[in-house]
Amino acid sequence: MDMEFADGKILAEIKDGVGRITFNQPEKRNAMSVTMWDGMAQALDVFEKDASVRCVVLTGAGDKAFVSGADISQFDKLRSDADAQREYSKQTAGGRLRLGTYPKPVIAEIRGFCMGGGLGIAMSCDIRIAAEGSQFGIPAAKLGIAYGFDMVRHLVDLVGPAHAHMILMTGERFDAKEAERVGLINKVVPADQLAAEVTKLTATLAMNAPLSLYANKRTVQAVLQDRADRDIAALNAAMAACFDSEDYKEGRRAFLAKRKPAFQGR
Template identity: 75%
Template sequence: MTAPMELAGGKILAGVEDGVGRVVFNQPEKRNAMSVDMWAGMGEALDRFAEDGAVRCVVLQGAGDKAFVSGADISQFEKNRADADAQREYDRLTSAGRAKLAAFRKPVVAQIRGFCMGGGLGIAMSADIRVASDDSQFGIPAAKLGIAYGFDMVRALVDLVGPAHAHMILMTGDRFPAAEAERIGLVNRVVPAAELEGAVAKLAATMAANAPLSLSTNKLTVKAVLRDREDRDMATLRDAMAACFNSADYREGRRAFMEKRRPVFNGA
């Protein structure tokens, strides 16, 4: 990987290797809990990856082997989330990073090891694909803190696991293991911890070799399917699909298929 950029005072690391951008949540002494400045740092990393044509997909991961992201940095709660007014300001300060992740056009994979809790699970759910180690733990402990999560995060949870499992997760606040997360559809795949890095690298390499316009259009369409009908921008979807069929990459894909070789896509 290229020498990583240090953002948010070094608590976010970002680098690129072989078409794959990586964002590392780098606060292992706090199990990679997300501080306010880390949200801004993640957003800055995503902005750079969005503009870099060499980046075909992005992997999110936590530093070390104890946590992906264990949630929000509770040490900041008294200052930033002490009451409803403070929570609204916290949402304002962190909303840009959340929005950039939600709107990111390229594929995003969450590489999960260890604790993936609360807001950390929210980050993972904003990824397109989640691959977890078999020693990972998941949960949303809102009920044990006396707080509630916002509509977007709860909707994402319900979209993935359905209302019955969402109720169980939210109402108990309990942790549950990776095998259970896979069973209910919260994660795509669980692998032995020693194989996690390689499994995600292989997955990311596969996506990085595929046609970028196809990936971004299919991602856009999946997101539209999950929206209410009146919120779907069908004109944008039609334009994106037409761009795929008119692209040099589509011509390259057809030629490569006929010539029995691997295609080389350039995103145009």
């Protein structure tokens, strides 16, 4: 099933238990416009409601960029000063929140430039796989801007404060091997193996128990939250749902029979 959102700048498809979102503005290295944020959120809504979708992949059209950042051509109109920036943040908040709280596993398939807000999108994913030759960076210091708390917190959670300072203060680009070294991405692979690597990963996730994926993702997110924001009762309920599920029974049966389980998400 193929879908389009944001006037075709967000493409979405469902295949083999995987929902795929493609940022489709290659002439601007897939820079994110306001409407693209809304389109991404709409695609994620469709994927969440479809029980056949076990995980989601985000990627960029073409071979030049994942997402090169925000669409700078909109800055004069939408982000000209602090007041305009606050309004821009409100307009894009829905998409950011949707991705940041999405219950199913999300993988970033990164090829080419992954810069600024594009890196923010990748950091909001659960797993990041990048092709050799990809370029990363947060050039805020070179544009005279600063990034919000949530994005910087994601960065610090992944790479620690020392590397975060280096990335933010220099504004310099760095390659995929360096991104892997500091913990920003999970794995770097040759460019011609990226699609196969991600397909192998999504096939594994699509076969695993959906309730387990949901519960464990939610628990990892809670670990990174402030203690006061953690909903321990909800985490315990998600864990109990796993133990009370038909999938847990199927998992035990499959283990004893030495076969692959057929999980249904219930």
